[in-house]
Amino acid sequence: MTEFQHDKMTPKKLEGLVESLAARVAQLDTELETMRARSNTDLAAALLAHEVCNILTPGKAVAQMALAKPEDPELATRALERIIVGIDRTTEIAEAVIEMTEGQPIAKQHTTDILDAAREAVRSLGTESSHHDITIELKIETGLCASISNVSLVQVFVNLLTNAAKAIESSKSPAGRIRIEAESSSCSTWNTGAIRLAVIDDGPGIDPSLRDRLFEPFVRTPDSRRLGGRGLGLAICRQLVESVGGKLEVSSSPGHGACFSMILPASPAAAEAA
Numbered sequence: 695m696t697e698f699q700h701d702k703m704t705p706k707k708l709e710g711l712v713e714s715l716a717a718r719v720a721q722l723d724t725e726l727e728t729m730r731a732r733s734n735t736d737l738a739a740a741l742l743a744h745e746v747c748n749i750l751t752p753g754k755a756v757a758q759m760a761l762a763k764p765e766d767p768e769l770a771t772r773a774l775e776r777i778i779v780g781i782d783r784t785t786e787i788a789e790a791v792i793e794m795t796e797g798q799p800i801a802k803q804h805t806t807d808i809l810d811a812a813r814e815a816v817r818s819l820g821t822e823s824s825h826h827d828i829t830i831e832l833k834i835e836t837g838l839c840a841s842i843s844n845v846s847l848v849q850v851f852v853n854l855l856t857n858a859a860k861a862i863e864s865s866k867s868p869a870g871r872i873r874i875e876a877e878s879s880s881c882s883t884w885n886t887g888a889i890r891l892a893v894i895d896d897g898p899g900i901d902p903s904l905r906d907r908l909f910e911p912f913v914r915t916p917d918s919r920r921l922g923g924r925g926l927g928l929a930i931c932r933q934l935v936e937s938v939g940g941k942l943e944v945s946s947s948p949g950h951g952a953c954f955s956m957i958l959p960a961s962p963a964a965a966e967a968a
Contacts, residue, residue, distance in 0.1 A: 756772060900948070
């Protein structure tokens with residue numbers, strides 16, 4: 695991680711950094727609107743831009759808190775650390791998108807702890823003040839590790855949690871609940887075994903006419919469209935999961951919430967340890 699001295703950071707410098715990042719996000723957001731009818735390469739750019747927005751938004755929220763308290767150098771330091779982590783994650787996401795669009799094989803074997811990735815995603819969602827009345831439960835077996843990069847799994851969780859939170863809020867319910875479940879499973883496809891995961895919410899559910907098309911780019915529910923969603927999060931979730939040989943599906947009915955379930959290959963290292 696990049697080294698810096700918090701005693702050299704001033705509110706003005708921090709504000710300049712936040713403004714430059716916000717300007718870039720706004721530019722990427724504008725570019726999204728011109729990419730809907732273009733090639734797969736442009737679609738990859740749209741997916742990347744979407745994830746950049748998701749990654750930088752929490753960092754911006756922390757930076758705004760730091761700007762509101764210029765007398766707190768520790769808060770400024772945490773804000774800068776969050777932004778640096780976001781930049782590092784953006785680089786990893788960019789590499790993943792490039793690999794997917796070029797049809798490249800997975801460059802290296804990854805091992806990611808499911809519980810750690812879920813906790814990191816929840817912390818990211820926790821920076822959104824509008825989500826404070828939503829309870830997130832983790833029902834995950836300890837020691838579960840999947841063959842997917844940490845940055846990819848965190849982004850899948852972040853997208854699914856964000857969508858679930860927005861769905862609950864659109865129902866005008868004073869509170870809601872989201873549950874992440876994970877357990878080990880057998881699978882004939884991988885000799886290392888499999889990990890089954892699910893993100894379940896008690897929101898309003900999904901209209902059957904949209905359910906089978908949700909993973910297509912730019913497909914949005916009416917609530918997502920009203921809240922400014924771009925219809926790209928689920929598309930990149932599926933690509934990230936399928937890039938390691940996994941599978942992502944959704945089951946839902948109006949009024950009964952939604953369940954996004956996935957299966958991922960277990961990490962060979964974890965299987966050997968077991």
